Amino acid sequence: MQRTAIALLSAFSLATAAHAVEYTQVQPDKSQITFAYQQMGVAMQGAFKKFSGQLRFDPAAPAAAKSTIEVELASVDTGSSEGDTEVATKTWFDTKAFPRARFESGSVKALGGNKYEVAGKLTIKGKTVDVVVPATFAAQGKTGVFEGRLTIRRGDFSIGDGAWKAFDIVANDVVIQFRLTAAAQ
Structure with a gap:
């Protein structure tokens, strides 16, 4: 009886391992990163056309x-x-000195119902801030789709220096939204 139970558990664990799916290849052409903010009380939107990502995500082991x-x-x-030209200047993103923004996860917590909390570090203009990103995941065939939304304060990253440092014309809050599609391995 004990051998039978051990054999069944072993078979189950091998079957589970054989069906484990890990999403590793971000597909930028099927993904998007956008942002929204207020300028003089008017809702404004934008997007980033180029980004890359590396990930390792197994829904069975988040x-x-x-x-x-x-x-x-x-x-x-x-x-x-x-x-586009204005936000590339030293006052805003200073893309010559800081060409990239970077997010690196530190931990992922499953919340149930395909919802997750991703804690990590966001670096923009050489300034790094700890952030927690609420995200969802949905498997769609051989790909997985990660979606989330995060509000940052541009002042934390010195985005908008000089006369733009105040938040009366351009609001401090910026909402970043993403939809990342990744291929399964």
Whole structure:
């Protein structure tokens, strides 16, 4: 009887391991990173056209997940070429000195119902801030889709220096939204 139980447990663990799916390849062409903020009380939006990511996510073992996302700040799309040029300057992103923003996860906590809390470090303009990102995950065939939303304060990263340091014209809060599609291994 004991041998039978051990054999069944062994077979179950091998079957589970054989069916484990790990998502590792971020597909930027099927993904997006956008942002929203208020300027003079008017809702504004933009996106980043170029970013890359590395991740390791197994829905059966979320606590072991790791991710790194790098965004090319000069790829910003504010909806106007004048705006794109302005936010690349030293006052805003200073893309010559700081070409990329980076998020690196530290831990992932499963909340149930395909919801997760991803704690990590966000670095923009050489300043690193601890953040917690609420995210969801949905398997879609051979790919997985991660979606989330995070509000940051631009002042924490010195985005908008000089006359733009005050938050009366451009609000301090910036909402970053992402939809990352990753291929399964």
